[in-house]
Amino acid sequence: MQQHMELTAVRKERVRMGQLSKVYPDGTVAVKDVNLSINEGEFLSFVGPSGCGKSTIFKMITGLSGPTDGTLEVMGTTPKQARKQSDTAFVFQDHTLLPWSSVIDNVSLPLAIRGLSRKERQLEAERVLELVGLKDYMKSMPRQLSGGMKMRASIARALISKPKLLLMDEPFGALDEITRQTLQLELLDLWSQDQEMTVLFVTHNVFEAVFLSTRIAVMTPRPGKIAAVIDVPVPFPRSESFRTTPEFGQIVRSVSDALKH
């Protein structure tokens, strides 16, 4: 896990944004001149006020929406090409599980779309369900799961493609605080098991960003620009006790101050 921090400087670039801007057809300037380079193995969080363009940046990285100015490279290629190569996967606040399909069928859906055989899908789905602690619930239907379990299933579905870039847009926003903190630890554990995986994470919660991230991009109110990029130079694995250290408090203050400017 330590390697995640130490090798970041010499690792491959996963995302490069150069003067990236997005103006919607109605004239809304959602993102303005964002410059940011994100490397393999990083855990980078975007924090900013509502409407500052965080989701718009994610939509551009996934190729669902094109920039109106500037450049954007994902895995050294275009966002659309990276998506075609299954290099990127997403997790949203809304778990987006299909209500009429079992947990295992939901989780293996990306492999079904890619045409893998039933046996291959089953094996891979069992592997990721084991990772997120849901193997005993693979035959359950989504309605039988708690909010935290539904989110674990969503994370398993994202991980099944072995993405090099995992985008998470407020994934724990709808969960209670205890479940949220448990899932934060579990997410760090999953990330630590894949030295190559880069996580991009959107949250409104400064404490969550500091606990999870190697770096935090603080955004300004619309039009979204990057106000500051703050390092969290605290080694992994991080435990619950990190939340009560003076260092944690100092970084929370730096991020909060940057949000005010």
Ligand SMILES: Nc1ncnc2c1ncn2[C@@H]1O[C@H](COP(=O)(O)OP(=O)(O)OP(=O)(O)O)[C@@H](O)[C@H]1O
């Ligand atoms: N399709 C669209 N057409 C016009 N304006 C849009 C569109 N999508 C988003 N916007 C606007 O662009 C701005 C940025 O939106 P975006 O959803 O990226 O912000 P956000 O930071 O993710 O917000 P939140 O934290 O509330 O989810 C907002 O003012 C929003 O109203």
